[in-house]
Amino acid sequence: MxxxxxxxxxxxxxxxxxxxxxxxxxxxxxxxxxxxxxxxxxxxxxxxxxxxxxxxxxxxxxxxxxxxxxxxxxxxxxxxxxxxxxxxxxxxxxxxxxxxxxxxxxxxxxxxxxxxxxxxxxxxxxxxxxxxxxxxxxxxxxxxxxxxxxxxxxxxxxxxxxxxxxxxxxxxxxxxxxxxxxxxxxxxxxxxxxxxxxxIKNDEHKSTNTAKIKRLPLMLTLFAIFMFQGANMGLFAYVIGLAKAEGLMIDFISTSLGLASWIALFGAFLVIVIGTKYGRTVPIIAAIVLTAISTWLLHFSESANVYLIANIIIGITWAFILPYLFGICSELDKAGQMAALGGFASKMGLASGPMVAALFLGNDNYGLLIDMAAIGLVICAIAAFYPARLLDTAK
CATH class of the missing domain: 1.20.1250.20 (MFS general substrate transporter like domains)
Known part of the structure; x- marks a missing residue:
């Protein structure tokens, strides 16, 4: 059927x-x-x-x-x-x-x-x-x-x-x-x-109370979600100010961000199409690295084309990576507790990113903000590698 x-x-x-x-x-x-x-x-x-x-x-x-x-x-x-x-x-x-x-x-x-x-x-x-x-x-x-x-x-x-x-x-x-x-x-x-x-199936009840849920992969995944959301949202909250500081016009900035938001749908759609056909490790790490590179390219936002393309790529990878990270939490516990914990890590990252960014922004120090976001994404990739690889190997 x-x-x-x-x-x-x-x-x-x-x-x-x-x-x-x-x-x-x-x-x-x-x-x-x-x-x-x-x-x-x-x-x-x-x-x-x-x-x-x-x-x-x-x-x-x-x-x-x-x-x-x-x-x-x-x-x-x-x-x-x-x-x-x-x-x-x-x-x-x-x-x-x-x-x-x-x-x-x-x-x-x-x-x-x-x-x-x-x-x-x-x-x-x-x-x-x-x-x-x-x-x-x-x-x-x-x-x-x-x-x-x-x-x-x-x-x-x-x-x-x-x-x-x-x-x-x-x-x-x-x-x-x-x-x-x-x-x-x-x-x-x-x-x-x-x-x-x-x-909840009986075996899923048991999995939550046994060593089947490994703490290290779980903690690394939650940390990766927190870093990914924090790094992206910390920069995203100030991406309009960054463009204005580089001399771009507000009409172009609004159009660019709106376009990036719509094109980002491709990232989520891609997850739906390929699922875990190619595992999780390669898609996650490749996409996070691409996000970090695109983030770093915002140093050259005086170029309208660079600003537009970088934001489009970040939007696509943002919508692409999160489902995989949440999916790892789900695989570690089918009863749902760990996925809910992933939601907590995500919200803390979204809330904390802009706050931390504001502490370091100072007098329009957008260059430092970009570097911090790129470094945060690299740390995210390192943290996500082991749990993703562990699930791929088990599969």
């Missing part, structure tokens, strides 16, 4: 469920995992919208974003401890409704302090949902492909948000941003009933 069709019937809801490892199930799981942290993919639009629509300062809007991300990291960490003990579907329904309510409340908040507090709560709620989603994805076959769908959806819909939301905020205020997040949540709620149970 075709693995992509809907075949399983739910006796309670009297609806058909998507095949556990089919394309539709992978897409639904990707939506579920994205719903908790979709704001990250439209973060530039949200920051700009808070400034234009609510009158926040740069610092206040930035604190809102940081509160969301650090809250998400805490929520993802919490998922590590509960993923094996909960009814993940009931929790997902409850968390999606909570996210919907929080985004609705945010429409009417004008105080920066209150917004920071509420978005931190949103981050914890969404991060917990993301951690649960990661854990369930790890129970699918070829989890790397499912993570590929996750990145595909995040980059494509994030690109749409960044493209259209800034133009809506002047007319509709911050409501435009939060309503867009609510729409995404409602769509995800409509998909959730079609997902199967994804129970």
């Amino acid at each position: 075709n693995d992509n069709v809907v075949i399983k019937e739910n006796s309670f809801l009297n609806i058909n469920k998507a095949s556990a490892n089919g394309v539709m199930a992978r897409i639904f799981l990707a939506f579920l995992t994205t719903a908790g942290i979709f704001y990250v993919n439209i973060m530039p639009a949200i920051i700009d919208g808070l400034k234009d629509g609510a009158g926040f300062t740069d610092q206040q809007a930035g604190f809102v974003g940081s509160a969301n991300l650090y809250g998400a990291a805490f929520g993802a960490l919490l998922a590590v401890f509960i993923i094996k003990k909960i009814n993940w579907q009931r929790w997902s329904y409850a968390l999606l409704v909570a996210i919907l309510a929080i985004d609705f409340v945010c429409i009417y908040i004008n105080s920066p302090t209150m917004m920071i507090a509420i978005r931190a709560l949103h981050g914890i709620t969404g991060g917990l949902l993301v951690g649960i989603g990661f854990g369930i994805i790890s129970r699918t076959s070829e989890a790397d492909k499912t993570f590929g769908y996750l990145l595909l959806i995040q980059w494509s819909l994030g690109g749409l948000g960044i493209m259209f939301l800034p133009g809506l905020v002047p007319e509709y205020g911050t409501a435009a941003m939060f309503i867009s997040l609510m729409v995404f949540t409602v769509v995800t709620l409509m998909m959730l009933p079609f997902l199967g149970d994804y129970p």
